[in-house]
Amino acid sequence: MIFSSDNWAGAHPVIAESLVKAASGYASAYGTSDLDKKVEKTLSEIFERDVAVFFVATGTAANSLALSSANRPGGHVFCHREAHVNVDECGAPEFFSHGSRMTPVDGSLGKIDPVKLEAEIRRFPPGFVHGGQPMAITMTQATEAGTVYSLDEIDVIAHIARKFKLPLHMDGARFANALVTLDVTPAEMTWKRGIDLLSFGGTKNGCWCAEALILFDTAKASQMHYLRKRSGQLFSKSRFIAAQFDAYLAGGLWLDLARHANGMANRLAEGIEASNGARLAWPSGSNELFVILKKDTAKKLEEGGAVFYDWPVPYTLAGSIAADEGLYRLVTSFATSREDVEQFIAAC
Amino acid sequence: MIFSSDNWAGAHPVIAESLVKAASGYASAYGTSDLDKKVEKTLSEIFERDVAVFFVATGTAANSLALSSANRPGGHVFCHREAHVNVDECGAPEFFSHGSRMTPVDGSLGKIDPVKLEAEIRRFPPGFVHGGQPMAITMTQATEAGTVYSLDEIDVIAHIARKFKLPLHMDGARFANALVTLDVTPAEMTWKRGIDLLSFGGTKNGCWCAEALILFDTAKASQMHYLRKRSGQLFSKSRFIAAQFDAYLAGGLWLDLARHANGMANRLAEGIEASNGARLAWPSGSNELFVILKKDTAKKLEEGGAVFYDWPVPYTLAGSIAADEGLYRLVTSFATSREDVEQFIAAC
Amino acid sequence: MIFSSDNWAGAHPVIAESLVKAASGYASAYGTSDLDKKVEKTLSEIFERDVAVFFVATGTAANSLALSSANRPGGHVFCHREAHVNVDECGAPEFFSHGSRMTPVDGSLGKIDPVKLEAEIRRFPPGFVHGGQPMAITMTQATEAGTVYSLDEIDVIAHIARKFKLPLHMDGARFANALVTLDVTPAEMTWKRGIDLLSFGGTKNGCWCAEALILFDTAKASQMHYLRKRSGQLFSKSRFIAAQFDAYLAGGLWLDLARHANGMANRLAEGIEASNGARLAWPSGSNELFVILKKDTAKKLEEGGAVFYDWPVPYTLAGSIAADEGLYRLVTSFATSREDVEQFIAAC
Amino acid sequence: MIFSSDNWAGAHPVIAESLVKAASGYASAYGTSDLDKKVEKTLSEIFERDVAVFFVATGTAANSLALSSANRPGGHVFCHREAHVNVDECGAPEFFSHGSRMTPVDGSLGKIDPVKLEAEIRRFPPGFVHGGQPMAITMTQATEAGTVYSLDEIDVIAHIARKFKLPLHMDGARFANALVTLDVTPAEMTWKRGIDLLSFGGTKNGCWCAEALILFDTAKASQMHYLRKRSGQLFSKSRFIAAQFDAYLAGGLWLDLARHANGMANRLAEGIEASNGARLAWPSGSNELFVILKKDTAKKLEEGGAVFYDWPVPYTLAGSIAADEGLYRLVTSFATSREDVEQFIAAC
Structure with a gap:
């Protein structure tokens, strides 16, 4: 019952x-091999326009390179307060852009409040x-709270970006999970809305190490x-990334894997909502759930073999969590089995 | 007949x-998995002391991180003029260390001249x-010229490093190739000589992507x-690097692969020396050969399917290359076949 | 009636x-001249221990260099939310330390809340x-809110710095103003409390351009x-800074100038408190006052020749300012005349 | 007899x-005061076009900011091997541009060889x-060797800059000295030739601290x-720089001061050439002379009160200096007296 993170899984057999x-x-x-070029072509087809593709080692690198391409002295990158670039990248975006600043913006459910x-x-x-001076805006899809921006919500952020002439980056570490939730095309969720740069993550969704920075311009x-x-x-040997993406994208495998992960999260959510001992902190739309459990229950689940993380309680939840309760994050992945999910629900 | 670079090969089947x-x-x-820890333990055994191991994406990253750990304002990193950090890393060492300078030192056969x-x-x-101010010294083993520093030669550089209290880094992109040539232990070629930091490369010798920065302190x-x-x-998913190193290091596979690559280079060297149409620019000790060919011969070889690179003629060769001759680099790898080698020799 | 900033004044005649x-x-x-050395000696006497003195062009430079000397990758500098390094230096501290982060801490009256x-x-x-990772703490004395940390308050911050082994920097752009308010020695307000690095500002207090970074270690x-x-x-020609400091420090001129500026601010404060149309937003202790005025009154004052800045209303004042009122900053300096002060009070 | 450097002098009385x-x-x-604006206007008149003027603390800052405005990842700045940016700025240009590289180009007499x-x-x-990738070209006028590029020579460098679409910077630490030697207008020596950015130095020519970065675009x-x-x-208090430049530029004072310094150098040169014990290493065109003296003579001059620097012998002089001779640099300034010059000549 491993629900700690989607990066605890290995690689899908087809990708291996x-x-x-x-x-x-x-x-x-x-990056000059035929296989590299093939994947670049596939991504151009998937995104319905010519894109420039840059394989990199990590999502942190993809995000940081994207933002550094917009670099300005004294630059501010506007991001959600809980964004990965703001809280989990050890200053990489600042390092890559020589001292720019991540300027946090609040907003409920992990989404940037456009007014703020x-x-x-x-x-x-x-x-x-x-x-x-302002330098860029970055948004995360699916968000760190497991929620998903609707197309309209992306439009609003993109409108602000254009108004202030700022490039708009999307951190798509869980891009596929958001995409299958919205049931739209990759183009519709990105450049057709006004996204300029995309961190396209494959690692959390079944690859070993497959991250691409995609430039729509x-x-x-x-x-x-x-x-x-x-x-x-x-x-x-860049083709070792290309080989992973080649299998990942072929025949829609990437979407199937995301649908599986999301489905497992949905089943978990149903089971938790139906249980007496647990409830969702807020509705999710991807493969991440945030759950309120009695601390005792959490402890018993862990003793029973479940692995998941305590999560800091955001101020928006203050007052709605009892003293003997905690907030916990559950993440599913392509590798999550129905048995594990049912076992967890039963144990709640 | 692919002799362009050892990074044109894929991965050894055992590693895949x-x-x-x-x-x-x-x-x-x-990097916290059991497999990660196992590899760190194996490397400590191989190096006969506790080492700290950092998997990274590329040799450029290993080199740049190593040097940045010695960072000083206005710092000079002393390296051979032809060192990878100086000519092939697009300013990565300077970027990682916020503007330090690669200060080139001359020396014949790719080796730093200690007096200079x-x-x-x-x-x-x-x-x-x-x-x-001085900040670090970095040396490459095997060198970019395909040669190998002897233990005594490393001692001399290390003595200077100690004298000026500078950390000494070894770029071991082709560490295994040098090691089997000298026929010494990894410890003897590194920390027992005074090496403080080592870029330990596996990618060029049969891995997909396996680079480690090793700290002896x-x-x-x-x-x-x-x-x-x-x-x-x-x-x-750091264990995908660990899995490669696990297979690479098990049973001395890494040394066998390097011996094969060096053996193929040696056979090439013999064949070339015995031929009428080609000669070695200088003796090599690893899996890289630098060969002087008539330009016509080179062209015919390429038309016959051989792939290799033209190389800039260093000033040390000026006068010993005729106008109708060129300098060419041949690199062998774990994947080089005897057939390709013999075919190339026959074609010379 | 220039109360816009103490850097609108020129230089004191003795300094010129x-x-x-x-x-x-x-x-x-x-920086090697006799005059440079004399000033370094004078500062060592004033601070009652050997100090290392570095003249620089601006307070921003002094602050940024101080913090960069504590540099760590992914480093956090803890500062008050309204600190100059956080809001007024265009990313200079981040630039000098290659991407460290200013991490704001709240606290009333411009002072860091030690619990937070x-x-x-x-x-x-x-x-x-x-x-x-944590990297340094910086506090401002006098603060940006015009208040002054007591010795005990400095002790508390210093205790936390020692506990976490973090260097403690003091931004002393208005060091003299704070010193004369507390009526203590420079040593008592700095290294005897646990300050490691000090930005010692002379520019705002009567020099043309005289900023020094002082290292107590x-x-x-x-x-x-x-x-x-x-x-x-x-x-x-570093002695042009030395010449300013030489006159500034001789015979306690620097303290006299600060006493004058503070005295003018105190008189302003008294007059404002006694008036009907204005009140202090909070008590000050230096040469900066924050005043609540009816917007109409402010406008009339400006029309009458007074120059001062609107100030953003901090959240701590929300509710205590009426809709037709605004927050305004008044700054006095060595050059402020009693006439201007009385004229302003009369106009209130 | 102070000939050590033009920055050992103080400030001209008119400027003080x-x-x-x-x-x-x-x-x-x-930088918003009337005096700041007046100087910007004066400089626009002097350069016969609108220019953007940025006062900074040092020539190092002017050079580094100029080059950083052209920043590119992995960027190379091409400069003369002996350029100040390459040998005397402690990595400031690399720091300001986050790791760009100063790539030295050889050339006799301190001038970049255009073919190289x-x-x-x-x-x-x-x-x-x-x-x-290439990022900028910088040339020094007058050069570090005391020589002066002719207008034609600047044209050739500018032609290369345009050909490769590289911005061209001029380090004018001794701009005035070169200008009066060529007897041309500031416009003719800069943007009319193709200079894009200029470090316009006043400090070495009679100011305390007056450096400006001038952008022609x-x-x-x-x-x-x-x-x-x-x-x-x-x-x-930016006007303290403005006040210096205001006096410096008024009535051509800056040109008079440069003419004096150059005249003193010329007289020194004549005297040296006429002496038995000394000769010029190469002809100069500004206020710097490079002189070959017997080491004994140099020692005696120093004992007699003359102050000047030993200078490293460039490879271009190898063979033309005897074992008992050395190379020495003599610099004159606005403050150099005819008495000192004659006394030095007599002592030769």
Whole structure:
């Protein structure tokens, strides 16, 4: 009953086999092989336009490179207060962009409040050098709270980005999970809304290590090649990433894996809502659930073999959690089995 | 007849299979899994002391993180003029260390000339702020010229490092190739000589993507954890690197692969020396050969299917290459077949 | 009636004359002249211990260099939410320390709340790389709210710094103003409390351009020399700073100037409290007052020739300011005349 | 007999007096005062076009900010091997531009050899990420060797800059000295030739501290405001720089001071050439002379009160200096007296 994180799973067998198949033979290095090009072409088809694709080692690298491409001295990147770039990347975005600042914006359910976003941006009017200047906006889809921005909600953020002429980045570490929830196309959830750069994550959804930074404006690609290389993120045997994505994207495997993970989370949510001892802290839309349990119950579940994380209680929940209760995060993945889910529900 | 680079090969079947085996099941993330720990233990055994091991995405990242751990304002890193950090990393070492400088030192056969090294270091006496200050020395083993420092030669460089209290880094992108040439232990070629930090490369010798930064002083590890994470180099599913190293190191596979690559290079060298149309530019000791061919011959070889790179003629060769000749680099790997080698020799 | 900022004044005549006197003759450059050394000695006497003194161009530079000397990857600098480093330096501290983060701590009256400070530091436990790590604490004396930390209050912050082994920096842009308010010695307000680094400002108190970074641990000076030079902050004709400080410190001029500025602020405060149309937002202790005025009154004052700034209303004042009122900042300086003060009071 | 450096002098009396005059009264801060604007206007007149002017603390800051405005990842700044940015700024240019590289180009007499410059640039073809990419060219006028580029020579460098679409920076620490030697207008020596950014130095020519970065393309100014503030280079009482420049530029004082310094150097040169014991290493065109003396003679001169620096012998002089001779640098300034010059000549 491993619900700690989707990155505790290994790799899907089809993806692992793709690596074995690609292991023999020679191919040119540094992202120039046929397989690299094939994946770039597949992604262009999936996104319904030419895209520039940059494989990198981690989501942190994808996010940080994306934001650094928008770099300005004294720059502010506006993000949700709980965004991965703000709380979980050890200053990588600041490092990659030489000291820019992650400026947090509040909002319920893990989503940036657009009114607060605009107010924050207006704190830094053009030419007033003391406070620095706006530089980019980044949003996370699915969010760190397990929720999913609707297309309309993305539109609102994108409108603000255009108004202030700021590039808009989407951290898609769980892109597939959000996509199958909304049941829209990748294009509809990204550039058709106004997303300029996308961290397209495969690792949490069944790959070993497959992260891509996708630029919808291919004219921006020439400098990104240098930014990536300079950060030690250009793989020599780049096709080992390509081989994973090749299998991941073929025949819609990536969507199937996300549907499975989301389905397991939905089943967990149903079971928890139906139980006496647990309830959801808020409704989710992806493969992450945030659950309120009695601390005793949590302890018993852990003793019974369940693995999951305590989670800091956000101020928005203050008052709705009893002293003997805690907040816990449950994450499902492509590898989550129905048996584990049912066992967990039974134990609640 | 692919002799372009050892990073054009894929992965050894045993290593690819190890990835498949590790793909199922769960493991804790970010380098904390049992498999990660097992590899760290194996490396401590191989190096005959406790070492701190940091998996990273690329050799560039390993080198740059190593040097950044020695960071000083206005710092000079002394390296061979042809070192990878100096000519092939797009400023990554400077970026990771916020603007330090790679200060090149000359030396024949790809090796730092110790007299020139000391003279360069002395250009920056303590307290004279205008010129900056020494910060680290890095040497490459095997070198970019395909040669190998002897233990005595490493001793001389290490002596200078100690004299000026500078940390000494070894770029071991082709560590195994050098090791089997010298026929010494990993400890003898590194910390017993005075090496403080080692970029331990597996990618060029049969892995997909397996690079480790090894610190011989484990007290320095605590800050390296932050440096690595901050640069987007901390893999979530870190065990996919561990699985590769696990197979790579087991039963001495890594040494066997290096012996094969070196053996193929040696056979190539013999064949070339015995031929009329080609000669070695200088003796090699690893899996890289630098060969002088008539340009016509090179062209015919390429038309016959051989793949290899033109190489810039170093000033040390000026005068010994005719106008109708060129310098070419041939690299063998674990995957190089005897047939390809013999075919190339026959074609010379 | 210029109350906009203490940096709108020019230089005190004695200080300007000191520059004229130093203008002739030769002196060695880059901080090595006799006059430079004399000032360093004077400061050591004033602080009752050997100190290392670094002249720099601006308070921003002094603060940023101080914090960068404590640099750690993923580092957090804990500061008051309204601190100059956090809101008025365009990312300079982040730039100088290559991407560290200013982590704001709340507290009333411009002072760091020690309980909240400790809670913030504990959010980043050792070894948990994702969130980064504590790196330094900085406090401002006098604060941006015009208030002054008592010696006991400094002790509490210093105790926390020692507990977490963090260097403690004091931004003393208005150091003299705080000192004369507390009526203690410079040593008592700094290193005897546990301050490690001090930005010692002279510009706002009667100099043209005289800022010094003071290190109480002189062993840390050797690297600061390089940090300063690397940031373009090492003056060639450094004695032009020394000449200002020489006059500034001689015979306690600096304290007299601060007493004058504070006295003018006190008189303003009295007058405002006694008036019908204005009141203090909170009690001050230095040369900055924050005043609540009817917007109409403010407008009339401005039309009458008074110059001062609107100030953003902090959340702590919400509810205590009427809709037709505003918050305004008044700053006095060495140059403020009693006439201007009385005229302003009369106009209230 | 102080010939050590032009930064050993103090300030010209007229400039010191200007500071005294500006000391009283109030003026808005951070470069917005009337006096700041007046100097910007004067410089626009002197350069015969609208220019954007940024006062900074040091020439190092001006150079580093100029180059950082052209920043590119993995960027190479091409400069003369002996350029101040390359040998005397403790890595400031690399720091300001987050790890760019100063790539030295050889050339006799302190001037970049255009053929070598083009060859160096071509080493980094577009898209080949491993080596990095060209980013800017910087030239020094007058050069570090005391020589002066002719207008034609500047044209050739500018032509290469345009060909490779690289911004061209001029380090004018001794701009005035070069200008009066060529006897041309400031416009003719800069933007009419193709210079994009200029470090306009006043400190070495009679000011206390007066350095300006001048942008000929004023559209680039908006980001420079943030770059300057972020580096701690925005003075609050900025008018103290303006007051110096105001006096410096008025009535051509700056040109008179440079003519005096150059005249003293010329007289020194004549005297040295006519002497038996000394000769010029190469002809100069500014206020710096490089002189070959018997080491005994040098010692005697020093014992007689002359102050000057030993200088490293460049490889271009190898063979033309005897074992008992040394190379020495003599620098004159606005403050150099004819008596000192004649006394030195007599002592030769």
